[in-house]
Amino acid sequence: MRAQVLQEFNKPYVPKEIDKPGPPQGKDILIRVKAASYCHTDAVFAAGSMWQDLPRVGSHEFAGEIIALGPDVDAKLGLSIGVDVGVPGRAYRPCGECYECRENDGDPEGYGVWCTKAGNLGLTRDGGFEEYALADSRQVAPMPDGLTAVDTAPLMCAGVTIWNALExxxxxxxxxxxxxxxxxxxxxxxxxxxxxxxxxxxxxxKVIAVETGDNALKLLDKVKTGLGKDSDQVTIVDAGSTTPEDVRVQVFGTPESSLEGEKGAHGALILPESQQAFDFGMKLLRNHSTCVTVSFPIDGFRLQPRDLVFRHIKLMGVLVGRNRHLRAMLRFAAAHGVRAHVVTYSLERLNDLVRDYHQGASGKLVVDMEKR
Structure with missing residues (x-):
């Protein structure tokens, strides 16, 4: 079968013909991949900044059709041959015995998304940049009506992560x-x-959408326009030309003297790996609010303890979400028209996709397996 294999760090993917996975065992399912999305973590992995070994077939956010079920797949999951599913990278074959697997907050019994013994598709196990892939039946979610595979793939990491971060x-x-x-x-x-x-x-x-750079700001303009009558709920901020203090006044009004902490955002999500982004987000917050960081810069973030102590701001972190988050997010996206802005490529053009990603292409870049 066709695949794109990363054989060396900081080198292009290599197109290869590799063996198709055998019949699924246990709780595994075999999927015919229809679309596979490229994530920032794919770039981090390809740069050699993570701990996994090579060679590896990348992509930990993909979608496709179930073509075979292992003998132990639970009927309660609602999976069968011919069903289209979205596939996140975490967690492939968790141990079923650790705290994460036992205290799994509504996920399938014995299945822990954060089990440290589990594999990760596209990182420790081969992922979606191939025609057929194995997945754990407990990690996937059926695609709702109205979503295509190209729609679904970007939601398997980016979508579920931001959904959980909002919560x-x-x-x-x-x-x-x-x-x-x-x-x-x-x-x-x-x-x-x-x-x-x-x-x-x-x-x-109400959303304060903060960015820098022309491509990202243009994408935000498109997103806001696409929201129609709800567009007035979004304030787009160019962080390169304004201050968080000015944004707070613009959005929330001028505070009463000595009561500045009463006006600001209830929550802030920090997505870039930059200290400036972290500082900007913290300064937009009101007292007794929550800052959620999704990024994980190698050198970390510097924080001001007085924000946590005197302003009573909670600092939290998020890594993807549980399977119940995944299913709820997909249903909501289908029902409310939430879609990633995507650019599609054939599998053979994966290295063109990577080039465009590093040159600052906006939205999500997705391999459409139907393209040639």
């Missing part, structure tokens, strides 16, 4: 009233960010 920031994802809630998304014009803007608005939040 951690305090957004009610279960039908509650978010009309009084404001969230700042720093890096809103990237893959996660532009999905987060759409989710937050459709959930009823």
């Amino acid at each position: 951690v920031a305090g957004v009610n994802l279960r039908g509650g009233d978010n009309s009084g809630f404001s969230v700042a998304i720093i890096g809103a014009g990237g893959g996660l960010g532009h999905l987060g803007v759409q989710f937050a608005v459709k959930l009823g939040c």
